[in-house]
Amino acid sequence: MAKGIEEPVTVTVATTTTPSNLSAVPHLVKELVEEAKCLESGCNEARQALAIKARTLVQALETPRETMIKHCWAQPAVFAAILCGNECGLWKLMAKNGVRPQRVKELAATLDVDPVLLSRLLRHLGAMGYLLEVGEDEYKPTSFSLSLSLPIMNGGYPSLITMGGPAFLNLHEYERSRDWKNPTDAKDSPLMHAHKTDLNYFGLAASRGYLEDFNNHMGGYRQGRLPWMAPGFVPVQEVLVKGAGPSPEAVFMVDVGGGLGHDLLEFHRYHPAVPGKLIVQDLTQVVGSIVPSEENRALTPMAHNFFDEQPIKGARAYYLHSVLHDWPDDRASEILGRLKAAMRPGYSKLLINENVIPRTNAYWETSALDLVMLSLLSAQERTERDWYDLVEGRCGLRIVKIWSGGRGVESLIECELK
Ligand SMILES: C[S@@+](CC[C@H](N)C(=O)[O-])C[C@H]1O[C@@H](n2cnc3c(N)ncnc32)[C@H](O)[C@@H]1O
Known part of the structure; x- marks a missing residue:
């Protein structure tokens, strides 16, 4: 030996x-x-x-056999049943009916779905504990199944399981054909290989009609997590408000790749008196779906591709949340380069709201997200070392401080021009 x-x-x-x-x-x-x-x-x-x-x-x-059967049969079958429930309106109907016991026959008649099919789908969800079986073909909702009536909860299933599933499930084939190299080419991702497309995740989601689901999912992911602008995390007054231009026309913060503007709205709720504009930038299709309302009156939506020159110069803060983890280092440094060129020396801050994955004892949500990034976008969650290499080493910016929110919570990486 x-x-x-x-x-x-x-x-x-x-x-x-x-x-x-x-x-x-x-x-x-x-x-x-x-x-x-x-x-x-x-x-x-x-x-x-x-x-x-x-x-x-x-x-x-x-037993190992039971775990294997759970992985190979039970969990994929749960995804299938949940997706069918999304599609036929089951979750909304059950939530509308309330927490009372609900018969498959009545649900099927209202939804115009074959009762035999619905019975089989609900039987598995009952067996897995996602519904409470109270009699033959009769179920009470659980708080999980009630939550599935909300777009922020149900959007992840089509946008990540339907779209991302083939990328995960064929990762081994992709890797076999790439000599088991860590994927770092945004133009050759496991997702592209699995879907046989040149479109990246966002392009594919848009072309398949799943971008709205994805943006809703981003609204769900953030729930229950301490936002960096909350008291006890980053002292916003001291770090950002003090020294900011007082004019209402000045730009206070640009949320780059900011989706539907969830972060800026939350920022405005916590800090309504901050001077200046709050601009949310994203792809045309995304900002185009922001419906003007009383709630988002404080936001200025702007279509902008973050690989192009940043049109807003000298803002107090440029903010990136869950954006850089979508891109390998070469592309991430292009995004940072565009922001660096727009920053005003001694005034502008760059704020990166992302996971700083620890070298050991990673939280399961973060390790999972890292593999989501790998499979969907040839990208990654980053360790503290990775962040210094990218922000300081590659891009020549300075990390002032990494504000940590605790285990499994994204940090705020505060950066300046050198
Ligand atoms: C993971 S999401 C994060 C969204 C938001 N910052 C949040 O945390 O909820 C990444 C965002 O980047 C946007 N995006 C992707 N490619 C882009 C590009 N080239 N220019 C601008 N935005 C882009 C997507 O539309 C999406 O909203």
Whole structure:
């Protein structure tokens, strides 16, 4: 046996039907009961840690075969049922009916869907715990299924599972044909390979009619996360407002690739008295779908491709949220270069709101998002080192401070011209 190579582990078929870690179960249950007491404090981090422990408990109880069947049958079948529910209006109808028990026959008649089909879809969602089965072909909604009636919750399924699914599921084929290299070419992504297209994720989503779903999904992703402009995270007054031009015509913040303007609206809610304009820039189709309303009166939408020259010069802040992680370093530095050229020395700030993925113990949402970026866009979530290499090394800007919001929460990377 060559040096450094250990004896191979003999895996017998019996392994597949033996619970993964049964001996750990009593201890895990005891810990769960003990740690559940901290839920009373309302601490979100403690709740998330408990959910991870509960997952460890399920994994310990399951046999490898059960885990495999869950992955290969049960989870894809859940996605299929949820997508059908989106499409035929099931989630909206169930939410309209309220939390009472609902019969498949009546739901099917209202939706004009074959009751046999609906019964099969709901049976699986019931079996997986996403609906409560209260009798034969009769279900009560759960808070999850009620939430699916909201576009911010249901938009991720078509825009990421229908669109992104082929990229994930064929990643191994893409990698086999690319000699197992880490993808870093925005013009040759696993998504393009899987869909046999030259369009990138955003172009493909637009051409398939899923861009609105994606933007709604972005509105859902942000829920329940501490925004950087909230008290106790970044001291906005000190970092941005102090020293900003007082004229209402001056531009206070440009949200570049800002989608429907969720971030600027949230900023305005927290800081309504800030002077100057709040401009949201995105692709024409995206800003074109911002419907003027009382709520978004504070926003100025502007169509702008962030690879082109930045038309707004000398704003107090240029802001990028979940934009640079969509692009590999060469393209990300082009976006940063356009902003650098528009910044006013000693005045403008560049604010990057993104994950700083830790070198160990990454939160599962962040590690998942990294693979979403890899598969859909040949891009990545970045570590602190990666951010310094990109912002300072490649682009010649200076990172003033990385404001951290805690585990699994995006940081705010405050940058200036050197
Ligand atoms: C991941 S989303 C982030 C949206 C928003 N900043 C947020 O956090 O909710 C990336 C955004 O970049 C936009 N985008 C993609 N390519 C663009 C381009 N070339 N110019 C401007 N915006 C672009 C997309 O339309 C999308 O709204």
